[in-house]
Amino acid sequence: MNKSKCRIQLGWFEGTILLVVSGSSCRHIAEEMAEILNCEHHSLEARRFPDSEGYFRVPESSINKIRSNTVILVSNTFPDSCIVETLMLLEAIIDVRQGNLADIRGKGIDCEPIGPGIFLAIPYFGYSRQDKRFNQGEAVSARAIGMLLSSKCDGITVLDLHAPEVLEKLPVKISFASSMSEIATYLQSEINPDFILSPDKGAIERASFVAETIGCKFSYLEKTRIDAHTIVHKAKDLDVNGAIVTIVDDMISTGGTICRASEALREQGAKAVYAACSHGLFTGGAISKLDQFVDGIIASDSLKNPRSVVSSASALCRGINELIEK
Ligand code: R5P
Numbered sequence: 001m002n003k004s005k006c007r008i009q010l011g012w013f014e015g016t017i018l019l020v021v022s023g024s025s026c027r028h029i030a031e032e033m034a035e036i037l038n039c040e041h042h043s044l045e046a047r048r049f050p051d052s053e054g055y056f057r058v059p060e061s062s063i064n065k066i067r068s069n070t071v072i073l074v075s076n077t078f079p080d081s082c083i084v085e086t087l088m089l090l091e092a093i094i095d096v097r098q099g100n101l102a103d104i105r106g107k108g109i110d111c112e113p114i115g116p117g118i119f120l121a122i123p124y125f126g127y128s129r130q131d132k133r134f135n136q137g138e139a140v141s142a143r144a145i146g147m148l149l150s151s152k153c154d155g156i157t158v159l160d161l162h163a164p165e166v167l168e169k170l171p172v173k174i175s176f177a178s179s180m181s182e183i184a185t186y187l188q189s190e191i192n193p194d195f196i197l198s199p200d201k202g203a204i205e206r207a208s209f210v211a212e213t214i215g216c217k218f219s220y221l222e223k224t225r226i227d228a229h230t231i232v233h234k235a236k237d238l239d240v241n242g243a244i245v246t247i248v249d250d251m252i253s254t255g256g257t258i259c260r261a262s263e264a265l266r267e268q269g270a271k272a273v274y275a276a277c278s279h280g281l282f283t284g285g286a287i288s289k290l291d292q293f294v295d296g297i298i299a300s301d302s303l304k305n306p307r308s309v310v311s312s313a314s315a316l317c318r319g320i321n322e323l324i325e326k
Contacts, residue, residue: 019069023089025082029123029301030074032313044089056088058096066096070117072320077145078126090152093118116154119323121316123302124279125158131166142166157319159302159312160250160278173326177319179278179300179312180206184213186298186310187246191274194243199223199261207248221261231256233264241269251279255286262293274298280305
């Protein structure tokens with residue numbers, strides 16, 4: 001993991017006492033964020049009952065710190081169980097900060113509530129692609145989850161959200177973090193691409209930023225998704241003969257988008273093709289499929305996967321910084 005580029009100016013955080021906490025989903029990122037922010041990391045209790053329901057608790061040893069510091073919970077909303085976990089951890093943190101400390105056994109004494117100061121950092125926001133009512137009667141799931149989370153915290157930062165517009169009108173402060181500069185740095189030092197390709201119009205902003213940062217050529221494809229497993233790219237002449245190309249996207253799920261884009265690049269003479277993304281979901285054997293089409297896969301650590309080589313901690317710290325400064 002390329003931690004050397006992770007340091008950020010502490011900015012707003014100078015003089016502010018922060019505490020980074022996590023449950024079961026993002027401990028590795030939370031620990032690194034605490035290191036960058038020069039503050040403590042505490043693990044919250046998150047485990048499963050035999051019937052799969054969750055149990056969540058602020059450990060006794062963390063209660064004072066949760067009440068006296070600005071708290072940053074780092075938690076994913078993927079898979080579904082992590083949505084419940086994130087909401088319940090926020091609930092437990094709120095309860096502690098409200099001073100609701102007496103339990104049914106008579107242990108602990110209720111005390112004064114303290115003010116706002118709970119922020120949520122989400123490395124991978126699940127349901128981000130259901131960001132519109134594509135068909136009549138559908139739930140706009142991304143917005144629904146955003147609303148649930150915003151009822152339990154004072155601000156949210158999200159890493160490389162598929163379409164940020166869907167969360168722009170939440171009732172709490174929101175900031176959009178991106179790991180694309182860390183991905184660009186990694187690509188430049190490890191792959192040195194001549195050409196960056198966006199596999200569809202939706203990834204143009206991210207991919208062109210990577211191309212500009214590296215200082216190489218850029219283009220995009222026009223993609224039509226027939227169904228979850230079938231992708232068609234419109235034919236387009238790309239100046240990739242003999243080039244090392246990296247396809248940059250926000251996420252890779254089944255790998256279909258990358259495999260089809262790679263085929264188009266090879267047909268036009270690309271010498272090597274790599275794929276880079278923030279969120280490596282890699283569903284249904286995607287990695288072995290991708291290995292037949294690309295020379296390498298680069299992902300951030302927003303989700304645990306065998307190709308995560310770029311840290312998302314620094315980007316999320318920038319997101320929290322922006323949020324608090326707003
Ligand atoms: C969609 O527009 C996203 O940016 C990704 O391109 C897409 O989710 C990738 O999915 P898959 O790997 O299944 O093609």
